[in-house]
Amino acid sequence: MDDKEILKASGIEKAYGGNLVLRGLDLSVSKGEIVSIIGPSGAGKTTLLRMLNWLERPDRGSIRIGDAYIDAASPEKRQVRALRAKTAMVFQHYNLFRNKTALENITEALIQVKGMTKKEADEIGDELLEKVGLSDKRNQYPSRLSGGQQQRVGIARALALSPEVMLFDEPTSSLDPELAEEVLCVMTTIAASGMTMITVSHEMRFVRNVSSRVLFLDDGNILESAPPEVIFTAPAHPRTQVFLRQSRLSDLNAGS
Numbered sequence: 001m002d003d004k005e006i007l008k009a010s011g012i013e014k015a016y017g018g019n020l021v022l023r024g025l026d027l028s029v030s031k032g033e034i035v036s037i038i039g040p041s042g043a044g045k046t047t048l049l050r051m052l053n054w055l056e057r058p059d060r061g062s063i064r065i066g067d068a069y070i071d072a073a074s075p076e077k078r079q080v081r082a083l084r085a086k087t088a089m090v091f092q093h094y095n096l097f098r099n100k101t102a103l104e105n106i107t108e109a110l111i112q113v114k115g116m117t118k119k120e121a122d123e124i125g126d127e128l129l130e131k132v133g134l135s136d137k138r139n140q141y142p143s144r145l146s147g148g149q150q151q152r153v154g155i156a157r158a159l160a161l162s163p164e165v166m167l168f169d170e171p172t173s174s175l176d177p178e179l180a181e182e183v184l185c186v187m188t189t190i191a192a193s194g195m196t197m198i199t200v201s202h203e204m205r206f207v208r209n210v211s212s213r214v215l216f217l218d219d220g221n222i223l224e225s226a227p228p229e230v231i232f233t234a235p236a237h238p239r240t241q242v243f244l245r246q247s248r249l250s251d252l253n254a255g256s
């Protein structure tokens with residue numbers, strides 16, 4: 001392992017019932033890399049992200065992030081806690097606390113998990129709200145925020161945990177185009193700050209412009225892993241070619 005490598009997943013397998021969803025995946029990510037995962041619905045993209053932070057246990061394989069390591073054969077609680085502390089995930093549906101303000105959604109974990117005082121947590125919360133462009137929404141409840149604003153609170157909440165790797169699972173897929181754009185804009189800023197990111201996305205323009213590497217996942221296998229300029233102009237695998245052609249057609253039909 002070279003010292004730039006921050007995440008290594010080896011031989012990750014997962015089945016639900018008899019349905020093999022991940023078929024022994026290997027993934028190595030360097031510090032500061034922006035890795036985008038693309039692929040058809042049902043390919044296993046969400047499942048892979050959920051394995052990386054041990055939201056769900058793989059049947060086989062191991063994961064290392066920084067100095068945290070777990071093998072699915074012998075996971076220990078202490079190791080699971082250590083691994084989870086390395087990542088923060090931004091979900092497709094924002095999963096904000098409905099009864100907490102934007103600020104409180106961000107500071108909750110800082111106070112409850114990291115043991116900060118309210119004053120210390122509020123200071124960080126205010127900085128992060130500014131970073132995602134929502135200082136003026138500090139005291140609003142989620143029901144008063146647009147989907148894009150809620151998702152930006154979700155991103156600020158994830159950033160508050162100071163993760164080594166951020167995981168994004170289709171963070172814009174339930175948003176109208178202009179709201180998606182403001183979220184993608186925030187993600188681009190975070191990417192430029194040097195954060196290591198693994199992002200599942202159908203926003204091909206974002207994937208193309210921001211990724212250092214693109215993985216094409218299909219039926220539980222990584223069929224291709226290449227820089228965006230290669231994937232989008234000369235994909236090696238026929239399945240990748242078909243997938244990208246279809247996604248261009250649906251973009252055209254959507255008028256974008």
Ligand SMILES: Nc1ncnc2c1ncn2[C@@H]1O[C@H](COP(=O)(O)OP(=O)(O)O)[C@@H](O)[C@H]1O
Pocket residue numbers: 016019021039040041042043044045046047048
């Ligand atoms: N909790 C679960 N129980 C049973 N099957 C699941 C579960 N989660 C995912 N699956 C199945 O695993 C496959 C991959 O799902 P998913 O990782 O969500 O794909 P993607 O995110 O690429 O659309 C799908 O066939 C899905 O139905």
Ligand SMILES: [Mg+2]
Pocket residue numbers: 045046047
């Ligand atoms: Mg998914």
